[in-house]
């Protein structure tokens with residue numbers, strides 16, 4: 174998709190757009206962007222700011238001119254998260270809040286399934302994603318046809334799917350869930366058996382806490398599956414007193430080694446409320462960077478597993494996306510109606 178765009182003679186690249194907008198690095202620009210730099214100065218060295226600042230200024234001007242809103246997931250880099258985004262959070266928070274804003278354009282700084290969710294909840298708006306390489310190993314582990322086959326093999330058993338799935342998969346489901354409400358959603362269903370898709374580790378973590386029989390799929394998050402219990406034990410030995418909080422997309426063995434386990438939002442709240450001296454967040458690495466800005470007294474030990482898909486989004490392709498109005502996310506209207514029902518049911522339960 175990127176290749177198609179850059180071959181189009183009407184497509185302007187990031188540096189060309191900066192030239193059109195007459196924005197370049199200067200002492201004056203440094204003063205203009207000082208407040209933004211102060212937010213991220215603990216994470217971004219000053220020497221890198223001359224590269225970021227022109228893009229930050231250009232994006233902030235354009236989004237105002239175009240009546241656009243920028244959504245940034247917790248795993249985006251700090252210059253995106255703190256300096257250009259309007260709404261920040263996990264995938265569901267982003268999609269829900271996008272529906273309440275008075276904008277013509279939603280630009281999603283996150284992966285493709287998140288942009289699809291924003292679109293299906295806001296079918297009248299233009300939803301843009303800066304890179305089609307922003308996929309997700311979990312979302313790609315299962316298709317709508319796979320879900321139809323599982324349903325045939327397990328008739329009359331309700332299907333719960335994690336929000337980290339395509340619109341097509343959501344459309345085949347009875348109800349969606351997030352990592353924070355997965356257990357409650359499973360327990361709220363009348364059936365004694367539940368098909369829980371596609372994250373095997375999240376399913377195993379839920380299965381430990383519920384009396385229902387869980388039918389699973391073998392999807393994994395390639396970031397969270399990397400963590401091992403041995404690694405956590407080693408961190409505890411090297412960092413005495415460290416508190417360990419883990420995302421439930423990690424294996425049950427890793428979760429068992431943790432002081433707390435919860436969704437990205439629950440992890441953020443836990444740090445805010447408990448203010449530990451030292452914390453290890455067992456999740457994507459940028460989240461520690463992003464929340465360290467608001468928790469200056471907490472020392473973050475970084476295991477540093479980065480999501481390669483989230484990291485395909487950067488200031489340059491965000492500016493290109495806005496200026497060129499590319500890449501527009503589309504969802505088949507019939508699929509959108511069914512997928513939206515599964516999300517709305519989750520919100521209602």
Ligand code: SF4
Pocket residue numbers: 248284308309310311312337394395396397457480481482483
């Ligand atoms: S961190 Fe994992 S679940 Fe999230 S987008 Fe990356 S691969 Fe997908």
